[in-house]
Structures are given as C-alpha cells and as structure tokens.
Amino acid sequence: MVAKARPRAPRGLDKNAILKAAFDLLAAQGETGFSIRKLGAKAGIDPMTVLHHFGSKELLLRCIADRALSTVMLPPPSEDWQNDLRSVAGAYRDLARRYPRLFHLHFRFHATGPADHATSEVVYRAMRGAGLPDAEAAGVGLAFYAFVLGCGLAETEGLMQPLTSGEEAELRALDSTHCQATVALIPAFKTLNSSAAYAVAVEAFIAGIAVRGQGAGRQAARTSSKKIPELGRSRAGGRARATSAA
Amino acid sequence: MVAKARPRAPRGLDKNAILKAAFDLLAAQGETGFSIRKLGAKAGIDPMTVLHHFGSKELLLRCIADRALSTVMLPPPSEDWQNDLRSVAGAYRDLARRYPRLFHLHFRFHATGPADHATSEVVYRAMRGAGLPDAEAAGVGLAFYAFVLGCGLAETEGLMQPLTSGEEAELRALDSTHCQATVALIPAFKTLNSSAAYAVAVEAFIAGIAVRGQGAGRQAARTSSKKIPELGRSRAGGRARATSAA
DNA sequence: TAGTTACGGTCTACAGTGTAGAAGTGTCAA
C-alpha cells in the first residue's frame, strides 16, 4: 500500500479544463455516448468532481451549449439589414455544421449568455430596419431565430440530405395521383444541395420581411396581400381530413 | 401458492393498447419521466413485454411520433397555394400545442409514414404552384418544413413566451449602446402574442416565396433583390468578430 | 389424438446511469 493512486486533494484541474473535455466528448460522441462517468474516465478524474464543479449534468450541458455559442463569429451590424440577417443565418448554419452532435442543445437552452444577446440584437435591429412596427419586430425576430435553428437542426438530423436509394424507392411507391408533386420532385431531391436550399429559403424569408416592412411603413398594410392576419391561424376552406392513409 | 400473479400467457393486450398507454405517459410526463419500466407499471404488464412488441425504446418512440403525426388534420389541397401553406403551418402549430412534451420527436424521426407524406405533398405542390422551379421547390419545401417545426419547437421550449420579470431584468442590465434594439423591444416582448407572431412570420415567409416564384416565372430573377445567391452563405462586409462579450 | 412449432409474456441478470452523502486532503487565515 504505497500510495493511493488518487489522493483527495486539489489537482489544479480547473473548471475550464473539465468543460473543454466535456465539450470535446459530446461533440465527438453525441448525447447518447456522453455520460458523466465516461467524461471522468477521459479526463482522468472522478465523476463526482465534475458534478462538484457543475452541479448537475443538466447544468453541464448548458455550459457546453454556451461554449458552442461563444464560437459564433458575426460581423458587426451594418446599415444593410438584409445582409445582417444573412450573416446571422450563415453563422448559425456554420455552427450547426461544425458541431452537429450538440446543435440541438440550442433549442433546449436558448437565450442565455452574452453571445446570444449580441446575435439577437442584430436580428431585432434588422427587423426594425426593415420597417416592422415594434409589436411585430419582436415576434418575427424570434420566428426568424426559430427558422434558423430549425433549418440547422433539420440539417444535423439529416432532413436536408439528398435522397438515398432506399428513400427514393419509398417515394416511388407512393400513390402518384395523391402525391403528384412529391413524385415529380424526386430528381430534385436526389441532387439536393442543402447549402443552396438554405440560401434560397433565407432569401425568401428576408424578401417576405421586406414586403411586410414596406407595407407597414407606407400605410396600414393590406395592399399586396389579400389579408394580413393579426392573430391565430387561418384554417379556411375545405373540410378537414386526417392525413393518415387507410 | 395459489396462482402466479402474472401467468406467462397471452393476455389480449395488443400492441395498440400498449402504444396508447405509452403515448399518454409520454405526453403527460415528457421524455425524462418516461421509461419502459414506468410504462409497464402503468399498463400492468412486464416491461419486457413492451420490448417484445416494439423491439427497443427507440422504435417505440418512433411509433409514438407517428401516432402523434397521424392526428394532424389537414384540408385537401386547393387552388390557393398560399392558403394551403397556412393550413400546414397551422396544423403543425396545433400539433405542437396539443402535445408539447413530444413534439421534439418530429425532428428526430422525420418523414416516416403516410401521414407525413400527405402533408409534405401539400407543401411541395404549393412550392410549384408558387412558380418555383423544381430545383428550388424541393429545397424550399424542406426549409418551410424546418421553419414550421422550428417555430413549433420554439414554442414548446418556451422561446415564444412573453418575457418574465427575471428575464426582463436581465435584458435591462444589457449595455444599452450595444443592444439598443433589444432594449427598445422589451415592451413588445412583455406583451408577446405567440399566435400573432407565428401568423405574421408565416405570412412573411409565404410572401417571400411568392416574390421568388414570380421572379423565377418572369425572367431569370435578379430584379427585385440585388442578388439572389445560388449557393453558400454570404458573409460580406465587416470584419468578423466573436459575439461573446469580454 | 399426440407431437411440433410458433408466439406472447415473464423472469432474472447485467452493465450502465445520475447523484446524494460522507470522508479524506490540502491551503490559508485567525
């Protein structure tokens, strides 16, 4: 019994080193392959040391998400609100592609920390720059954020990938009278370019915000669109039916 | 030893009854409070019976997601593609609000089963109806789907809720020179109406798609917007800087 | 009718999880 392998004494491992190890492990293995015990083994410390520093696994994950967010690079806001929105969208797409295994955390732990505030400031500034009234700028800004997060998550989850042969077979087996458009787009799905799709969708959203802002700026809106709802979803036209097939 | 409490014999519990119990448990407790053992206890069966029918917890969750999706009611596609998109957006928002504890599953297990195909057919049909070329219709259709899912998830995760007093204090503590727009919007955040925000964002996206479709229909586009990128994100203007504060 | 097979259901056991509580070890101030 010469010496205990791990004396119970301070070892100079600061919180940041543990966080870095946790970040790397999660980024590499994903959430299913991530556990406090595995982290301890990888970092060469007792699992309970991790909890002593971070309180719980939940709080540790929150710190990891914050750390990922802090790597987001964003040019300073300019006079061109449209380009500012493109920058935000591009930065978050970058984030999703750099850390696909942990991007989903940004949905769970949103809007905590200064990194997020700097980004959202750009978004809200853009919404006002587009001419939206404050009452709409707040909501549409959040929706733009949700759009960007949703697209990033869709990409990390494989929704934006080109069709595999197995999926193609599944689509071809669909009733071509009821799924005419889906079947017609199969070639497009096979050659899907997620970067292009993302860019076009962002452009569309920005163009729509511009339309909305111009309308609000000139008059009471209600010029270009038949109706601009103030509340609730429109469910007009057609009897509702279940989408599930027989 | 009169009788074993649970004879190992068929008990008439079909897969569907187990699925219903699982659905209810997950919808009520959320994923953290959901386990095979708890489900077994609630349904009065052995936990292994669940696995015998569903193979694994993962596959069971997939079935639960499919079941939720099959409750989506959607009017049949009409001649008005804009209204069709509103219907899809409204139906998914409904879904998120009805089952907030399990909505996130639709990101993990996307596009499996006939229910989803019926919905996405409406989306792709709308994209073509808007005048988008097939190469764009596929990607923008998926992005619209990601947008809808993202907004739904944002709502279930609390991102779209009115500001609490604690969050308000946090925002007020921000540097008002760097976060001018954010601070200015605090009153709007306090009275945020998520239904209205959702509706306005959907209108904006639809309007943007209409603009894009008209441009593509008439000429080569490049009329209303300075540039319409074909690929990649634009990162023009300004030196990049980290958004994390000192 | 007897034998076989297939299936539904259960039991046990294993390797793993997060974390509460206690205890050891070092550093620094009083």
Next chain:
DNA sequence: TTGACACTTCTACACTGTAGACCGTAACTA
C-alpha cells in the same frame, strides 16, 4: 495550533435499457 474552507474521491442507492432463458397457450401437422 486550530478552524474554516475548497477540492477530490469513495461508497451507495435507485434507476435505466435490454439480452437470454424460460414458461403457457394456441394452432397446425402427422
């Protein structure tokens, strides 16, 4: 020297998903 304190580790508990063996019943075959 004596506390107080922060850091680290150990032990233990309640819980998880699930592999593999086992049992009962029903249906089919010879």
